[in-house]
Amino acid sequence: VCAVSRSTNFYYTHLNTRTHTRLLYFTEHDTCSPILLLPPEHNTCPPILLQVLPYMSTIPLFSQVCMNQCSGHGECRQGFCMCDPGWYGHDCAQRKKGAHASPGDVLKARPWLKHVLQPVPAALPPSERPFRNRPFIYVYDLPPEFNAHMMQYRVDKHLCTSRVFEASNVSRFVNYAYSLETHFHELMLTSEHRTLDPNEADYFYVPVHVSCLADVIGKADKPIFPDDVPGVGMWHFRVYHMSMMMREAWKWISTNLPYWDRKKGTDHIWLMTHDEGACYAPVEIWNSVLITHWGRLDMPHGSNSSYPADDYSRERQHPSLPHGWLADSSQAHPCHDPNRHLVVPVFKPPEHYRQSIYLGGPQLPRDIFLFFRGDIGLNRPGCKYSRCTRQKLWDVLYKKKDMWLREKHVNIVFGGGQEAPGDYSNLLSRSKFCLVLTGDGWSARYEDSTSHGCIPVIIMDNTLGPFESQIDYSKFAIRIGEHHLGSIVDTLLAIPPEAVAGMQANLADAWMRFKWSSHQLVQDHVSKIMESNQIQRRADLTGPGIKWAPTGENDAFSTVMQWLFHKLEAQV
Structure with a gap:
């Protein structure tokens, strides 16, 4: 069977192993060329497709996404960088002696890359490097099956990435829930903290695209971890295979390189962006720096996901795990250790908060007292989803919203898109308090509320939010216990106006x-939004918090680096 996927601009024959997959892909020069991972004599793709290919030149084609677009020194092949002669590394940033040094030729041929192709300070000659800041971080060049091949396997170009190229090769961000996985990887590669010398590294970043595996697993025999089982249909146990993928990466590092043993992995950084974070991380990497969106603290623990494929409480067996998978993952540790690990925000593109006062949007009256829009989970079985907080608040808030308006004179907007219609950024900009509720795991409502100046109301027991171990949340947020939902409106009404004003002022700083x-494309989009807001307002953009937007100073990536540096100082 030869399948065609226009969404990802590649074609593949159904042979279902990494070494037996054939790709026909469009290059960035708008030509179609076969990239065969089998010898040509074994190419069994039907002649009908080969007859169609010459006529494809009339179809608009887009550039493909690779990490930092191969640093301008390679060809992006659906997420995998084929480096130019003399260049190497998974982002083609490292140069052999005598290789051409400038990506300028690439920008002349493909000017649209200037928004996404960033310089790699670590690869510059010493005389051209900016001032170097610790911590120094070495980014592993893992085998591509742990990252780049994941990009090639995806069946929709909007998966497994934070950005895509659209018509006329315009770059735009996508609303992929786990997009920090590639965004963070790209930030690490282009950061001034990166070092190409592992011997001077303070930390080692392990770029495993484990959340991407969740979106590609089960559709063919590969990818699968461990690789001694058939992959078709295995999406039913995808969190198990995600855990085993990280275990395989640990095996590769600890077997092939000496740096893991230097500090028994405590100086290694792993990112797990999926719903329940590191709850099912393999025990071998638990002492590392695990970065997630999910700061759940209780132990013992079980999965809160209502999606069976993500239920990490189900046992799996494998010869390499004599005591079973659970004993070496979720039963061996909690989901988060605030002394070792870090909870970080999800990635939301600037368009998501385009009407925010922090981007120069109009200062709207906050006529919505309490706001939440999202899946309420009324049709989900049991009480796993959202720990039943959304379902209970449906009764407390939505069903009684007329009573709250009549008796307390407060406007409450709560529900899904039908119950809470309108532009999301506009609604958030008009809200005084915004609920932060768990779903199948982490909540993106921290980012929604803080980016619009809406005071977060967190209902998530025993679970830390992004940077909550580093930032004093009491200055700009409110926590309410899961067992006090019935009195939530009265609790919020009892907060003095001056306290509300103080939290709003603190939000502008936080x-x-x-x-x-930090990414150049983010800054470009922020600038365009602020220009548009300035034109619409016909006035200079002023207001609390707006000073941070143009520079991105003290953003989430900077905060991660500051925390890592603090850990170094604490070890001295």
Whole structure:
């Protein structure tokens, strides 16, 4: 069977192993060329497709996404960088002696890359490097099956990435829930903290695209971890295979390189962006720096996901795990250790908060007292989803919203898109308090509320939010216990106006900590939004918090680096 996927601009024959997959892909020069991972004599793709290919030149084609677009020194092949002669590394940033040094030729041929192709300070000649800041972080060049091949396996170009190229090769961000996985990887590669010398590294970043595996597993025999089982249909146990993927990466590092043993992995950084974070991380990497969106603290613990494929409480067996998978993952540790690990915000593109006062949006009256829009989970069985907080608040808030308006004179907007219609950024900008509720795991409502100056009302027991171990949440947020939902409106009404004003002022100073604004494309989009807001308002943009937007100073990435540096100082 030869399948065609226009969403990802590649074609593949159904042979279902990494070494037996054939790709026909469009290059960035708008030509179609076969990239065969089998010898040509074994190419069994039907002749009908080969007859169609010459006529494809009339179809608009887009550039493909790779990490930092191969640093301008390679060809992006659906997420995998084929480096130019003399260049190497998974982002083609490292140069052999005598290789051409400038990506300028690439920008002349493909000017649209200037928004996404960033310089790699670590790869510059010493005389051209900016001042170097610790911590120094070495980014592993893992085998591509742990990252780049994941990009090639995806069946929708909007998965497994934070950005795509659209018509006329315009770059735009996508609303992929786990997009920090590639965004963070790209930030690490282009950061001034990166070092190409592992011997001077303070930390080692392990770029495993484990959340991407969740979106590609089960559709063919590969990818699968461990690789001694068939992959078709295995999406039913995808969190198990995600855990085993990280275990395989640990095996590769600890077997092939000497740096793991230097500090028994405590100086290694792993990112797990999926719903329940590191709850099912393999025990071998538990002492590392695990970065997630989910700061759940209780132990013992079980999965809160209502999606069976993500239920990490189900046992799995494998010869390499004599005591079973659970004993070496979720039963061996909690989901988060605030002394070792870090909870970070999710990535939300600037368009998501385009009407925010922090981007120069109009200062709207906050006529919505309490706001939440999202899946309420009324049709989900049991009480796993959202720990039943959304379902209970449906009765407390939505069903009684007329009573709250009549008796307490407060406007409450709560529900899904039908119950809470309108532009999301506009609604958030008009809200005084915004609920932060768990779903199948982490909540993106921290980022929604803080980026719009809406005071977060967190209902999530025994669970830390982004940077909550580093930032004093009491200055700009409110926590309410899961067993006090019935009195939530009265609790919020009892907060003095001056306290509300103080929290709003503190939000203006803290909001950038929840944004991943270091990337050049983010800054470009922020600038365009602020220009548009300025034109619409016909006035200079002033207001609390707006000073952070143009520079991205003290954003989430900077906060991660500050925390890592503090850990170094604490070890001295």
